Amino acid sequence: xxxxxxxxxxxxxxxxxxxxxxxxxxxxxxxxxxxxxxxxxxxxxxxxxxxxxxxxxxxxxxxxxxxxxxxxxxxxxxxxxxxxxxxxxxxxxxxxxxxxxxxxxxxxxxxxxxxxxxxxxxxxxxxxxxxxxxxxxxxxxxxxxxxxxxxxxxxxxxxxxxxxxxxxxxxxxxxxxxxxxxxxxxxxxxxxxxxxxxxx
Numbered sequence: 001x002x003x004x005x006x007x008x009x010x011x012x013x014x015x016x017x018x019x020x021x022x023x024x025x026x027x028x029x030x031x032x033x034x035x036x037x038x039x040x041x042x043x044x045x046x047x048x049x050x051x052x053x054x055x056x057x058x059x060x061x062x063x064x065x066x067x068x069x070x071x072x073x074x075x076x077x078x079x080x081x082x083x084x085x086x087x088x089x090x091x092x093x094x095x096x097x098x099x100x101x102x103x104x105x106x107x108x109x110x111x112x113x114x115x116x117x118x119x120x121x122x123x124x125x126x127x128x129x130x131x132x133x134x135x136x137x138x139x140x141x142x143x144x145x146x147x148x149x150x151x152x153x154x155x156x157x158x159x160x161x162x163x164x165x166x167x168x169x170x171x172x173x174x175x176x177x178x179x180x181x182x183x184x185x186x187x188x189x190x191x192x193x194x195x196x197x198x199x200x
Contacts, residue, residue, distance in 0.1 A: 150174075
């Protein structure tokens with residue numbers, strides 16, 4: 001199983017990072033990822049009366065926007081940023097945003113090894129440390145479940161007149177998630193993550 005290396009390392013990594021709070025009051029484990037949303041529609045199964053075939057709108061317009069999100073599986077807290085692209089400058093802005101929201105916590109943020117996560121150009125706040133998932137293991141990242149929830153419940157069987165409409169829909173979806181930490185924890189609180197936090 002590809003998750004074994006992270007399963008073995010995560011408890012030790014958590015103990016090591018939480019032991020060096022440097023005057024901060026708390027410790028927070030977060031997982032981060034970027035999702036791309038656009039005007040390429042995709043159909044989803046839908047209810048219809050017996051004997052009727054449901055119709056679903058569709059379009060293929062290659063315009064996209066991106067969401068940066070980080071989830072704290074222990075309590076379902078989420079922080080997000082909607083941006084036009086994905087690069088090291090925007091990642092730096094997002095890390096600063098997360099750092100300021102949880103300014104009293106030391107944050108261990110686990111992400112994949114996208115180029116803009118590993119470049120020397122990235123500006124990492126003092127209370128944030130990045131750690132990385134093993135290669136080819138998106139299933140280890142709870143944020144992937146966030147994207148699945150949003151695509152299924154806010155974007156399926158829909159078309160958008162503009163990229164601004166996509167951004168509005170994405171904002172509504174992320175605002176919903178942000179206001180319901182219990183719901184986020186229900187799909188992001190992987191048992192092996194919560195078990196590892198017991199080592200603190």
